[in-house]
Amino acid sequence: MTKTNAGRFFEDYSIGQVIRHAVPRTVKMGERALYHALYPARHALYSSDQFAQDCGLPFSPLDDMIAFHVVFGKTVPDVSLNAVANLGYAEGRWIKPVWPGDTLRSESEVIGVKQNSNGKTGVVWVRTRGLNQHDELVLEYVRWVMVRKRDVDAPAPETVVPELNKVVPVGDLVIPKGLDFTKYDFDLAGEAHRWGDYEVGEKIDHVDGVTIEEAEHMMATRLWQNTAKVHFDASARPDGRRLIYGGHVISMARALSFNGLANAQMIVGLNGGAHANPCFSGDTVRAWSEVLDKAETDGPGVGAVRLRLVAVKEGGSFDLKGDDGKYLPHVLLDLDYWALMPV
Template sequence: MKTNPGRFFEDYRIGDVIRHAVPRTVSGGERALYHALYPARHALYSSDRFAQSCGLPASPLDDLIAFHVVFGKTVPDVSLNAVANLGYAEGRWLKPVWPGDTLRSESEVIGLKENSNGKSGNVYVRTRGLNQHDEVVLDYVRWVMVRKNRLDAPAPDPVVPELKKSLSASDLVIPEGLDFSDYDDALAGEPHRWGDYEIGEKIDHVDGVTIEEAEHMIATRLWQNTAKVHFDATFREDGRRLIYGGHVISMARALSFNGLANAQMIVALNGGAHANPCFAGDTVKAWSEVLDRADTPAPGVGAIRLRLVAVKQGAAPFALKGEDGKYAPEVLLDLDYWALMPK
């Protein structure tokens, strides 16, 4: 058989290293499409002149473009037969991605645990995105629930990796040359800087976007994400195509501009959960909570740790979890990340 049915849970082994096809050269085209799909308008990713005033040679591509491209490469080998993408940890953006860079991905299987129903299991991988110089630009762990093909296949010995609950400020990598000493609040779009945010503060980002079938299908194809749940309406019993979780991440990040316009660069992903499925027709809104702040050695640059929560219509203000500790049904995404902000 020459076609690829994808890997099933029983096909993974601890220590497997998978080199994913196909390398991709990124350009301003990815930026234009990204900004067309999402209301993304952070100044550092929109203007070469603004980026140069912040010590960079030009405007890099949005951090989440790098994430989506690297992630998309892994899908045929990791999550083609996924039931759901469950979470993320220990993610770090290590180098900016520039137009003209060529990205490729490789993953190591670091954990396996069959589910009690015997029909699926959780696969943990550490993925690295590398550029044409073999420099790691992005490194993260994710875990995904994958179907079994042979239900009688023996369960592997369970291995669940120990992962950091969050990265510390000392783990963050600041892009070379970044300098917010001459940062222009007016051009950035908001006056609120690092020192204006208090730990525990919650910010309602106000705006909402209704998810359309056409847009999420364009996005999923743009990132070359081939997971069946996003394309094939017959793959799920309810006959609905599941919205790619990364589409929700980018939508929520873009919506957070209203209130966090100066949270310019994402540098770490502490953890994340796709709490409930998102479907076309859902209206996504977002709110953030300030979890921590830290100094960095870069001039004028502070780090801010944020919880970004995406919810859909009907959610109560700042909805997250109920008394039972479970996510409210309207919560789509709970993402914990570090960003860089002018002091």
């Protein structure tokens, strides 16, 4: 009798199915220290208790992407262990800050299924919720993955494709309790640019680049307890190369965006995203951003800015897609998110 987990295949999913993911994870300051060692992360709100307290918070929360990675990692054995590709994200919201000492767990509901025309794979949509030790919602998002079938002769399920918002409405964004940017210290934050200094349509080259290392990527992926075979096992892909976890690219690009967006302090909404092309060890990641929208919020001194964050493995241009509408080969990531910034 086999006791190991072979993961779910496409025919194992059904609409309305709720999956409670193992294993809860308590996150502490060591998580931040390692995160900041892996990425050039230096947004002030996530670096300094004093800075966070001056912004109305009790102390510095853990980085927003730490929460995302931990919650995401829990889902891999049940959602994407047998995935061909992680296709996209939508309707992501950070609801409550994650504090050192919090214990996070994840659960997902299947909200869509569609078998592909080749009969060998299908697409599964799940809405994932991250909860803390008080069963409070800290994070939620939708993602969809292409998953292999166990039996190609298994009948196709009835197609259900969920209708998803292309943008999280500003009114649905959650401003952390107490957050107040009216006494924001721009010198300590690292840049003088505030909400009013950015124009919709403006593009920002973040200039710096970081070459991805195999060891650092695998350390990060283990940290998030992401068990996807393609990230560790060189025999899991026909080309014999380990695929860099897409979240590693997200965090690298987010950290690089400090140069030009040092005051985009907190990510509070994930509108959409695509891992456009695979990333491998030896690729040098650079990033640029485009300002897509701006909005006022009810938070004192707090504005929201909608940003497109693009990670590329070559620099020098803002080109994203070709004439055929497909991503250009050098584009690794196209991420659409809301961040909070002092007005």
